[in-house]
Amino acid sequence: MQKRKKMDMTSYHQKYFRPSCLKALNLRFDNWEFFSPFSEKAHDQINLPPELTRTPEDTILNYFSVLREAENMGARSCGTVGQARTPFPIAYNFLSKEYQKILSYDDYLKSFAGIGHTSLIKLFRVPNRKKEIKFFYELETIEGFIDKRAEYFGYSYGYIQLIHEKEGFRISSLSKFEEDFLCAPYHGWNHDGESVLEVKYGSWCKLIQQMYPTAKDGYFKNIYFHGTDGADYCFIFVTLTNGTDVEIAQYRKVNNGSWIQVYMNPEKECLTENPLQ
Known part of the structure; x- marks a missing residue:
């Protein structure tokens, strides 16, 4: 047996x-x-x-x-x-x-x-x-x-x-x-990391001069852009199970310097009214 x-x-x-x-x-x-x-x-x-x-x-x-x-x-x-x-x-x-x-x-x-x-x-x-x-x-x-x-x-x-x-x-x-599974298909821009940056830091803050290709590693996204202020920026997002990208950290680099963590808030710094509310 x-x-x-x-x-x-x-x-x-x-x-x-x-x-x-x-x-x-x-x-x-x-x-x-x-x-x-x-x-x-x-x-x-x-x-x-x-x-x-x-x-x-x-x-x-x-x-x-x-x-x-x-x-x-x-x-x-x-x-x-x-x-x-x-x-x-x-x-x-x-x-x-x-x-x-x-x-x-x-x-x-x-x-x-x-x-x-x-x-x-x-x-x-x-x-x-x-x-x-x-x-x-x-x-x-x-x-x-x-x-x-x-x-x-x-x-x-x-x-x-x-x-x-x-x-x-x-x-x-x-x-x-x-996590929700219905909002993103109908209101997608605020759930996608690249779109978040283009809207908040491009349209609202006028800070984006050039977007660079996104670097993906598993569920991490590193999104880079060159700013109108001459600095480079890196935003780290993590992608949830429902596909939504959540911002984890922001970094800024001037010329050939080091990446320095920053804390920018476009809703407060670039707008008088928050369109998300």
Whole structure:
């Protein structure tokens, strides 16, 4: 009798939970043993092992790995989903003490209403002159509600800031924006990086003298132009799952000098009224 091959759990998760082509990044705790010591504890009874938060990257990857199989969508006909609500009290302890004062555990739990599975599909550190620890992320979630017997995939993105506390790096703020799949086809210019620059810095600010070819690397876009002020500019965008380009950073270079990060706001600097409002 032929021996049955042991199931590759990574392939299993990718097959059933991942319709997109990007690999999930939050796969650190692909076992039941990690959650067992926390299963009967409330959020204020949990102390995270220090190795989970030694670096900013560890904190974020471990945070989303804990949340990967967290479920807050009501009873499902197939029985228990993932680790049910066990991961939420653990994940809450990745937040800084000050952040927890602003966001109670009950409100934190409510923010996951309708979510049954979470895959982290994009993560990178955002450059900034203030030396803040800031990351960009994108999530793919399986969502559904008890009054609608169907699940669907949702996509969102945002920014995470971290600080170092005595116990390690903790999340001090987290923003989240839901992605839409209808606005871009009908109102495309504000979703496409090249068009954004041509409209805002060309038509509004009269700053573009010549656009250069866009350099693409995976989901990153580096868009260059030569300015009417004699300087060169580079804008970095990241492309979301829904095709929208999100601006991440701006750089300016004069003659043969170095690229210097800048922070320009065309709505405030070039217009008296914001046409997007």
